[in-house]
Amino acid sequence: MADEIVELNNGTDGLVIVGIQRRGVQLAARIVSSIADREKAHVPEGALDITLYRDDLQTVGPRPLVGQTRIPVDIEGMRVVIVDDVLYTGRTVRAALDELADFGRPARISLAVLIDRGGRELPIQPDVVGKKVQIASGQRVDVMVQDLDGKDAVIIADKEPAT
Amino acid sequence: MTLSLGKDLLGLESLSGDHIQLILDTAEPFKEISERAIKKVPTLRGATIVNLFFEASTRTRISFEFAEKRLSADTVNVAASGSSVSKGETLVDTARNLEAMRIDMVVIRHGASGAAQFLADRIESNVINAGDGMHEHPTQGLLDLLTLRDHFKKLEGLKVCIVGDVLHSRVARSNIWGLKKMGVNVAVCGPRSLLPNAINELGVEVFDRVEEAIEWADALNILRLQLERMTAGYIPSLREYNRVFGVSRERLSRVQRDVLILHPGPMNRGVEIDSDVADGPFSVILDQVTNGVAVRMAVLYLLSGGKPELAEAAKGRDEGSVKRKHNE
Numbered sequence: 001m002a003d004e005i006v007e008l009n010n011g012t013d014g015l016v017i018v019g020i021q022r023r024g025v026q027l028a029a030r031i032v033s034s035i036a037d038r039e040k041a042h043v044p045e046g047a048l049d050i051t052l053y054r055d056d057l058q059t060v061g062p063r064p065l066v067g068q069t070r071i072p073v074d075i076e077g078m079r080v081v082i083v084d085d086v087l088y089t090g091r092t093v094r095a096a097l098d099e100l101a102d103f104g105r106p107a108r109i110s111l112a113v114l115i116d117r118g119g120r121e122l123p124i125q126p127d128v129v130g131k132k133v134q135i136a137s138g139q140r141v142d143v144m145v146q147d148l149d150g151k152d153a154v155i156i157a158d159k160e161p162a163t
Numbered sequence: 164m165t166l167s168l169g170k171d172l173l174g175l176e177s178l179s180g181d182h183i184q185l186i187l188d189t190a191e192p193f194k195e196i197s198e199r200a201i202k203k204v205p206t207l208r209g210a211t212i213v214n215l216f217f218e219a220s221t222r223t224r225i226s227f228e229f230a231e232k233r234l235s236a237d238t239v240n241v242a243a244s245g246s247s248v249s250k251g252e253t254l255v256d257t258a259r260n261l262e263a264m265r266i267d268m269v270v271i272r273h274g275a276s277g278a279a280q281f282l283a284d285r286i287e288s289n290v291i292n293a294g295d296g297m298h299e300h301p302t303q304g305l306l307d308l309l310t311l312r313d314h315f316k317k318l319e320g321l322k323v324c325i326v327g328d329v330l331h332s333r334v335a336r337s338n339i340w341g342l343k344k345m346g347v348n349v350a351v352c353g354p355r356s357l358l359p360n361a362i363n364e365l366g367v368e369v370f371d372r373v374e375e376a377i378e379w380a381d382a383l384n385i386l387r388l389q390l391e392r393m394t395a396g397y398i399p400s401l402r403e404y405n406r407v408f409g410v411s412r413e414r415l416s417r418v419q420r421d422v423l424i425l426h427p428g429p430m431n432r433g434v435e436i437d438s439d440v441a442d443g444p445f446s447v448i449l450d451q452v453t454n455g456v457a458v459r460m461a462v463l464y465l466l467s468g469g470k471p472e473l474a475e476a477a478k479g480r481d482e483g484s485v486k487r488k489h490n491e
Contacts, residue, residue: 049192052196052204052205052206052234052464053204053205053206057206057467058209062166062167063167063189063464063465063467065188065189066189066192066193066464067192068191068192068195069192069195069196070195098205099204102199102200102201102203102204103199103200103201104200
């Protein structure tokens with residue numbers, strides 16, 4: 001994925017990798033270190049918490065916890081890559097695009113996801129995909145990462161009622 | 164994760180330590196929003212908030228207004244003077260009329276202790292207490308806690324002394340409740356005439372000399388000496404108050420460690436606090452003001468609450484039109 005991101009953006013100049021809280025942030029960190037290994041280039045890395053930009057805040061129960069947003073550089077004119085673990089309805093990405101717009105006007109925004117599970121509800125498509133899987137709407141995909149979950153894994157499970 | 168603040172924020176006495184922790188933790192990411200070029204998130208888009216201020220206020224009212232606007236809420240300010248309140252309209256009538264215009268939240272500052280509770284019991288909108296008489300000023304207590312936590316990286320086990328007019332101070336009450344719930348050791352210091360009679364029942368230490376308080380404390384929260392109190396005979400003179408209880412650089416320098424200085428404002432320089440302390444290296448008075456916006460954003464966000472019945476209605480779209488009901 002790191003290679004594809006670099007290729008897509010014609011190198012590492014002006015590149016910024018921004019992960020969506022929470023697991024997207026871990027994946028973004030790995031992509032950045034992978035680019036550092038392969039390209040010998042340091043790419044700035046940020047984190048985006050989209051909670052305050054969600055389109056369902058009026059209807060969800062107790063307030064979701066808000067995480068930290070951290071955009072380390074001015075993204076004006078930069079090439080920003082949004083990184084998330086699972087792409088499903090596209091609503092999270094919509095929120096992330098809105099939030100990024102409040103930080104500036106990048107030259108280009110692209111989207112990299114580890115898992116694309118289909119089921120889009122908005123016209124949003126990824127540019128870089130780790131793996132594409134087709135699964136039913138009654139199931140969910142959990143991505144586990146070493147830092148948060150103690151192991152790396154992708155698990156497809158039956159959905160529990162209203163998480 | 165399922166912790167909810169409920170409908171209103173009336174005081175810290177009724178909150179648990181977990182609730183306070185939730186508000187402080189939520190305030191943390193909100194700080195960043197005020198550092199952005201575009202200081203605004205769309206979270207409360209479409210919500211209408213009324214700031215109902217029956218008492219003079221600069222900091223608190225503006226801080227609430229910034230917090231509301233940075234969350235994209237629509238805000239209306241109502242001051243007692245120049246409104247129907249001066250024509251004799253009652254608090255409940257004012258609020259009900261506002262509610263008839265379809266508002267979502269009321270932030271109220273009132274001279275009567277219990278006014279926020281009184282209102283909360285009678286209207287459906289969320290009510291946030293921005294100071295009621297001598298009772299509580301919860302968002303001030305919260306921003307003081309956040310400022311202390313920022314500086315010391317923890318709250319539990321800290322020693323904080325509240326200095327000055329504790330008797331008339333809602334800031335003191337909110338601080339005492341909030342600090343104690345977070346495991347902070349609390350003391351008060353001031354002339355006995357300005358301490359409540361039942362101070363011992365609050366479970367705090369009492370210092371009669373400010374030197375002892377400085378010796379003991381990690382942080383001092385210095386209250387404004389409400390000048391109108393002097394005419395009521397609580398203290399002999401401002402000069403004497405400053406001489407006995409004023410926090411000066413000289414007094415602070417007698418201890419061999421840093422004592423953090425907080426003050427809720429507005430300050431009477433040269434009375435309860437000297438200028439070189441207020442502007443000194445251990446003063447976090449302006450950090451308190453910055454944190455105030457973040458804390459109020461957090462409270463607004465947490466109270467704005469989901470309206471699950473809207474989700475239910477959205478699921479059963481064919482069951483007819485969505486009836487809007489508040490906070491159930």
